[in-house]
Amino acid sequence: MLTYRAMGAPHKLPIQRAFPSHRDSTSPPSDDAITGDRQQTIKALRASRPKVKPECDRCTSTGRKCDGYYIPPRKNARKDPNAVTELPIAPERCLEVVRGTSGELRALEFFHARTAPNLSSYFDAGFWTRLVFQVAHVEPAIMQAMVTVGYLNQRRDTGTKPRPMLQSVIVDDNEGILSAPLKSFRQYEATDHNDTFAMHHYGKAISLLAQRLEDPDAPTEVALLACILFVCIEFLRGDVEPAFTHFKSGMSIALASLSAPASPKAVLTTARIKEGMLPFFHRLELLAMLFGQEATYEYPITITEAVPASFATVREARDSIVHLMNIGLRFIRRMKKGRYARFVLPDDLAHQAGIARRIDDWKTALDSLILTNNISHRDLDAAKILRIHQLILTIWLGTCCEIADCASDAYMDEFETAVSLGEALQHNAAGTTSEQPEPYHPTFLFDMEVVSPLYFVGIKCRHPLIRRRAIALLRQTMRREGLWDSYMAAAIAERIAVLEEVNLTTLDGSELPAERDRVHNTEIHTMARVSRNQYMLRYYSKPDGLDQEWKMWIEHIILETDLISRPELLY
Structure with missing residues (x-):
């Protein structure tokens, strides 16, 4: 030690x-995609964009060179x-x-x-x-x-x-x-x-x-x-x-x-x-x-702090979904025993609904980032991965109180x-x-x-x-x-x-x-x-x-x- x-x-x-x-x-x-038309969103996610060289988000935002x-x-x-x-x-x-x-x-x-x-x-x-x-x-x-x-x-x-x-x-x-x-x-x-x-x-x-x-x-x-x-x-x-x-x-x-x-x-x-x-x-x-x-x-990180009003970069969206998944998994694991004992309280259902709303907020913010920014093809692929994570979290959270x-x-x-x-x-x-x-x-x-x-x-x-x-x-x-x-x-x-x-x-x-x-x-x-x-x-x-x-x-x-x-x- x-x-x-x-x-x-x-x-x-x-x-x-x-x-x-x-x-x-x-x-x-x-132990879904962007608000609005579903097909339009998936098409937007799959669209190819010109590649750009990835840069450090924090330094790019301040206009300086980053050397670690x-x-x-x-x-x-x-x-x-x-x-x-x-x-x-x-x-x-x-x-x-x-x-x-x-x-x-x-x-x-x-x-x-x-x-x-x-x-x-x-x-x-x-x-x-x-x-x-x-x-x-x-x-x-x-x-x-x-x-x-x-x-x-x-x-x-x-x-x-x-x-x-x-x-x-x-x-x-x-x-x-x-x-x-x-x-x-x-x-x-x-x-x-x-x-x-x-x-x-x-x-x-x-x-x-x-x-x-x-x-x-x-x-x-x-x-x-x-x-x-x-x-x-x-x-x-x-x-x-x-x-x-x-x-x-x-x-x-x-x-x-x-x-x-x-x-x-x-x-x-x-x-x-x-x-x-x-x-x-x-x-x-x-x-x-x-x-x-x-x-x-x-x-x-609290559930309120986990999702900002908007994302400036796909990396911010990644950090946000990680917070949501960590918070969501804590709740899912807590409900694992309670549901089989048929001991799901109204407060549990309210907490579940609150996390689900924040997942919807996350989707809206990611969709806005994709639709309003000329992001690279690489970032679009990254967004696909984050969307997969969000979909799995949605399913897991939605079923965690069901026996x-x-x-x-x-x-x-x-x-x-x-x-x-x-x-x-x-x-x-x-x-x-x-x-x-x-x-x-x-x-x-x-x-x-x-x-x-x-x-x-x-x-x-x-x-x-x-x-x-x-x-x-x-x-x-x-x-x-x-x-x-x-x-x-x-x-x-x-x-x-x-x-x-x-x-x-x-x-x-x-x-x-x-x-x-x-x-x-x-x-x-x-x-x-x-x-x-x-x-x-x-x-x-x-x-x-x-x-x-x-x-x-x-x-x-x-x-x-x-x-x-x-x-x-x-x-």
């Missing part, structure tokens, strides 16, 4: 050791601590002066050429392609974390070739006893999880950060940036528990810094954290709740629109010159974009044709978004479809699964320390009636991949 003192107040930073444990580990249990955030010198600093100094260091220049082994330099080059642009996605280019390199130039812990992330990302992008999905399923009985020996799952060694090169540099990053944090004047941003990179490392390793431990550590530091005593230095630090770092932790909280984690603090899983059938239009937007994104990513769009290039993203929303469609939309379109998109996407792997999501959604459709006589959508056949909830447990491709699933259904006991059973699922032997890519 490391002790970190930010603005005079000590805080605990429970950074775990990077070296692999020999015990098994599982994750904790998980000021990170104070590590030692013997005699400058005014309140002065903000620019560090105009280009990533290429950073790489030129770095010393290291050939493997380390290749990992850094991959981070620069592929990882940082991918992590930037639609909104965070300034953070990943500029700020991270600037800080790494003066902070060895950040440099070592970059090496680890770049190496693991290159292993993922170039070291494996997904095959057509092969599922190995072992079903537990109600007593929780495997019907086949567990050793049958150990044939896939978790090489990425225990990779020697990655663990060496991950361990160095943690050790260097611990040394750095012994300095009471160490910038808060260094600890927060390290937490973000450590989360990326654990996402790439597929390890849930340490990923969210790092997230919670960083969030506690960020929130404590925002409430620090007022001073000129504190004001500058607070502004940098609030604008540059805290949005990452809000999005990490969303990923954590989607993977079954419970919120442990009061959300710092019957059939309640989701009332949202077929929303399901279909979400899948159509996903298909448009897939086509745009492949380019429009080919007759048949190719799959997305294999990649790793820090944020949620399409994988978990399409997974939601795959498990909660019971129209056979729509859900199969969602599953097909997941198969073609070939990416990991945080801990959500598209192949994992496709395999689980496909398995649930098989379970639910067993009594259907046709799959043309003219009939839907009966309530008794539906899987109400699926808990996903990663088994990264046994096999990087193994998951344990626990299903919940109500086959004997909504007021009867739950039926629960467990399955293990393995996704098989081919490892390409390419020694020149391994260090």
